Amino acid sequence: MTSNTSDKPPYGVGLHLQALGKRYGARDVLRNTQLRVEPGQFVAIVGRSGCGKSTLLRLVAGLEAPSAGSIAVDGKPLDGLSTDTRIMFQDARLLPWKRVADNVALGLPPEQRAKAQDVLQRVGLGDRGRDWPAKLSGGQRQRVSLARALVHQPRLLLLDEPLGALDALTRIEMHRLIEGLWQTSGFTALLVTHDVQEAVALADRVILIEDGQIVLDETINLARPRQHGDPAFAALEKRILDRVLQKPDAEPKTDINWLGKPAHGLRWAI
């Protein structure tokens, strides 16, 4: 939980999703979803692949319109893209023909360019501003992407599995970076991830989406910074992971003998 000791109003936005639904053709990806997020909260959304978590994020971002229900940001209904919201995608999506500093400054008015350098410094790439994105490693590109998202000082930061393509060590460093930036700025964060450990490490609340509906809403009361070896951490992680994997899949019907019998109880988490 954020410790909001000062009296100033929270910087982050509050979200209220009411009876949200989204269907693609004949398929209901999201059904009757209710969610309320307090300003400044860090919420992680976990679930299997295809459960609708990325769709939820895209609806909150305004990239797509809901088929049913409504989304209210700070009480006002959401209509398309918002200037207070920024997304960090799974791939860095840097413009390869612009230098790193120009990428971070994308969409910034020219008088605020100095901010881009500051944020680059904050993510640890202050001296790489003149490089082309092709010269950076995957982790560095995601850091630039994070800097680009933060330079606009968003009130709502949406993270769509941003660390999925990174190696384990870089991921841990990025966790610390994101957590630190969130604690300083106080924006509301929505993190979509398939990694339950990441969710428990970063979030105040972990939400599990299954078959287009929210089936679990677990509050994480652990003190920050979270210790990975902590028994409470491990217990929470186990509980959530067990719930994620709980739903049995139908055994695939196959009469292809040469494939052999599928392993019993095999279920896919990604």
Added chain:
Amino acid sequence: MTYSIRELQTSPATSVDAEPRLGFHIPEGDPLAAGVGAVVRKLASSWARAQRVLLQSARALLHSLVPWIVPVLLVAVWHTASASGWLSTRVLPAPLDVVSAAWTLAESGELWKHVQVSAGRALTGLAIGGGLGLLLGLLTGSVRFFETLLDSTIQMVRNIPALAMIPLVILWFGIDESAKLFLIAVAVFFPIYLNTFHGIRNVDPGLIEMGRTYGLSRWGLYTQIILPGALSSILVGLRFSLGLMWVILIVAETISAQAGIGYLTMNAREFLQTDIVLVGILLYAALGKFADLLARALERYWLRWHPGYQKAS
């Protein structure tokens, strides 16, 4: 690309980088000998470093010279064949004759005049055809309506070879400049149109989506994401067009001209001045190469962000 140059190595390749060996053994614990040994070791390592630098620059020099081996050899063979009389001047003039013919033309100023006229025709045709191709490519690539309206028509016309239209062109435009410009423009139009269309269509949609979420206006999206993304395809189209431009120019200049390299060549053919004919051919080749170099320089500048165009570090 590296290849071993065994003739230039003064010592086995592996030991150039290794600790240089001394030819004698220094007894341990002797300060004077140790000092001398240190000095000798330093000299030996500087000599090794100098060897390395020499080897690298020799490699670089050879790397730049090797592409010239075949042309120089060909010219040498040509020269000996002409000089020995085996190659008659009716078939192919001697290389020195060609050089002297070129020199005479250059001195009288004719060479420059013809080159100017030809290049002017080519570039004007490129500007018209290429400009139109770029515009239409941008239009059909960006706006669905125009694609539906125009693209299939353009694809149909594309399959008509420009050179097959020469009799029609002469009928429509006569035999003056506009006929030649029309031919060049028509030939140059299609590669640029196709590649521009393709380039715009193939910009990464993820980047466009990202641009939208970061508050770029439609104009900003176009100038910062779509156009730069299409640029590498457009440049490919440009290089294609440049190659076609010269070919069509050569043919167009045979439809009766008063000036230009084609005129020079046709005139010389009438008078059996094969050396001037060859000068004309070589001029075409040189101009084509020059245009290609220009296009490559443009590419190197505009696409310097692309990992494929950067020097391997």
